[in-house]
Amino acid sequence: MEYSIKTQALIDRMCRNVERESFVLEKEKAEELILKTYDLFGLLRPKKVEWVNSPFDEKYASSALSVSSASSALSALSALSESSASRALSALDYDFDWFVFCAEYSENPDKEYIPNDKDKIYLEYCELLMQAKEAGLGYRVEWKDTLYLAPTPLVKIDELNRFHSESIPAIRWGEKGYYYLHGVNFPEKLFNEVTSGSMPFEKILAIEDIDQRTQAMKFGDPKKFLAHTKAKKLDERMKFTPDGKPIQYTLYKISRGAIFTEDAYYVLYDCPSTARVYMSGAMPCKTVGEALAWKFGITVEEWMALEPMKTES
Numbered sequence: 174m175e176y177s178i179k180t181q182a183l184i185d186r187m188c189r190n191v192e193r194e195s196f197v198l199e200k201e202k203a204e205e206l207i208l209k210t211y212d213l214f215g216l217l218r219p220k221k222v223e224w225v226n227s228p229f230d231e232k233y234a235s236s237a238l239s240v241s242s243a244s245s246a247l248s249a250l251s252a253l254s255e256s257s258a259s260r261a262l263s264a265l266d267y268d269f270d271w272f273v274f275c276a277e278y279s280e281n282p283d284k285e286y287i288p289n290d291k292d293k294i295y296l297e298y299c300e301l302l303m304q305a306k307e308a309g310l311g312y313r314v315e316w317k318d319t320l321y322l323a324p325t326p327l328v329k330i331d332e333l334n335r336f337h338s339e340s341i342p343a344i345r346w347g348e349k350g351y352y353y354l355h356g357v358n359f360p361e362k363l364f365n366e367v368t369s370g371s372m373p374f375e376k377i378l379a380i381e382d383i384d385q386r387t388q389a390m391k392f393g394d395p396k397k398f399l400a401h402t403k404a405k406k407l408d409e410r411m412k413f414t415p416d417g418k419p420i421q422y423t424l425y426k427i428s429r430g431a432i433f434t435e436d437a438y439y440v441l442y443d444c445p446s447t448a449r450v451y452m453s454g455a456m457p458c459k460t461v462g463e464a465l466a467w468k469f470g471i472t473v474e475e476w477m478a479l480e481p482m483k484t485e486s
Contacts, residue, residue, distance in 0.1 A: 176277050176280075176281075177277060177280040177281060179280055180273060180276055180277040180280060183272070183273060183276055183303075184273060186303065186307075187266065187269055187303070187306075190266070190303075190306050190307060190325070191328060191330065192330075193327070195327065196309050196325075196327075197309065198308070198309035198310075198324050199308040199309055200224060200309075202308045203305045203308035203309055203310035203322070204222055204310075204322065206301050206302075206304050206305040206308065206310075207301070207302075207310060207313055207320070207322065208222075208320075209301050210298055210301050210302070213294060213297055213298055213301070214294075219318050219319060219320040220318045220319070221318065221320070222319070222320045222322065223319055223320070223321050223322070224321075224322050225321055225322070225323050226323070226324075226346060226347065226349070227323050227324070227326070227346040227349055228263065228264075228311070228312040228323045230323065232321065233312070233314065233321045233323055236314050236315075236317075236321050237263050237312075237314045237316075237321075239316055240315070240316055263312045263313060263314040264311060264312055265302045265303075265305060265306045265310060265311060265313065265325070266302070266303075266306060268299070269299075271299075272296070272299035272302075272303070275288075275295060275296055275299070276296060276299075278292075279292065279293075279296065306325060309324050309325055310322055310323075310324060310325060311323055311324055311325025311326060312325075324346060326344045326345055326346050327344075327345050327346075328343060328344050328345075329341070329343045331355055331356075333356075335353070335355050335356030336351075336353035336356055336358075337353055337354060337355050337356065338352075338353070339354065340368070352364035354367070354368075354388040354391075355388060357384045357385055357387075357388050359385060359388075363385065363389075367385075367388070367389040367392050368392055370392050370393075370394075372389065372393060373393075373397075374390075374393045374394070374398045374401050375401065377389045377393050377398075378401075378432060395439075395451065395452035396441070396450065398452070399425055399427075399439070399441065399452075402432060403427075403428075404425040404426065404427045404439070405425065405426045405427075405428070406423060406424070406425055407424045407425065407426050407438075407459060407460070408423070408424040408459065408460045408461050409421065409422065409423040409424070409461060410422045410460075410461040410462065412480070412481050412485075413480075413481070414445050414480075414481045414482045414483075415480065415482060415483050418445060418481075419443075420442065420443045420445055420481045421441075421442065421443050422440060422441070422442045422443075422465065423440065423441045423442070423461070424439075424455070424458070424459075424460065424461045424464050425438070425439050425440075425441065426438055427439065436457065437454070438454065438455040438456065438457055438464065439452050439453065439455060440452070440453050440455055440461060440464045440465060440468075445481050445482050446482070453468060455467060455468060460473075462476055462477055
């Protein structure tokens with residue numbers, strides 16, 4: 174889908190907000206920007222403004238929950254807990270996708286539906302929120318004539334925009350942080366055990382939460398896992414990097430039982446760039462070629478023709 178240069182610039186601005194490693198919180202500037210949103214809609218400014226360290230501050234959280242419970246907003250976020258939903262709804266960038274949509278439509282409108290004054294006011298509102306975000310404000314909620322403000326966190330994300338970091342909290346406000354691996358939340362102690370790479374597979378497999386267990390398996394020793402599950406080797410193949418380094422691929426089958434409810438297939442392979450051994454799930458198959466052709470969405474012949482570190486990453 175094509176969109177305007179201005180819309181791309183808007184997306185880039187938000188990306189810079191999300192990806193920044195640090196920022197200076199400009200409280201007075203952020204506060205005035207958010208108060209201007211009241212002026213924009215002809216609303217009375219709240220009598221009191223109070224800053225908290227994070228949206229998990231008890232005062233902020235209870236106010237956000239009170240506001241959310243008093244509206245129907247929570248019904249749209251039934252998959253989240255009430256407290257999580259209330260905080261999500263109070264984030265300045267909660268409606269950023271609509272900001273992008275309206276900005277692009279204003280640049281390239283349908284001739285029969287020209288943007289009106291209300292659209293322009295909405296864009297002004299979103300711009301004020303964006304500037305407040307750039308000044309370091311992340312969350313706001315008003316309750317009983319008091320506007321509670323919380324700074325934006327520093328976050329780490331993966332290529333799919335999920336919270337993720339293998340070394341530090343993926344979401345953090347100063348010393349307070351929350352640990353995630355590809356969008357899956359972990360208690361700090363378990364996170365440190367998992368990411369150390371030395372957690373025994375028996376302990377990994379004992380993790381009750383299936384999402385946490387799936388992420389933890391990526392940090393265990395694949396060979397120990399295959400030995401523990403008594404995996405059966407089905408096929409193996411060797412390729413070579415341009416400088417002649419051998420790359421081994423081996424297909425295994427793990428029969429259904431205590432760990433898996435159905436037969437599971439995995440390919441174990443060397444990574445020439447990191448010198449680590451990785452394991453990747455596959456569909457039911459008999460050869461390495463079939464497994465990796467399925468993984469990359471190509472034919473077996475096309476995979477066979479790929480060269481490690483050259484045409485195969």
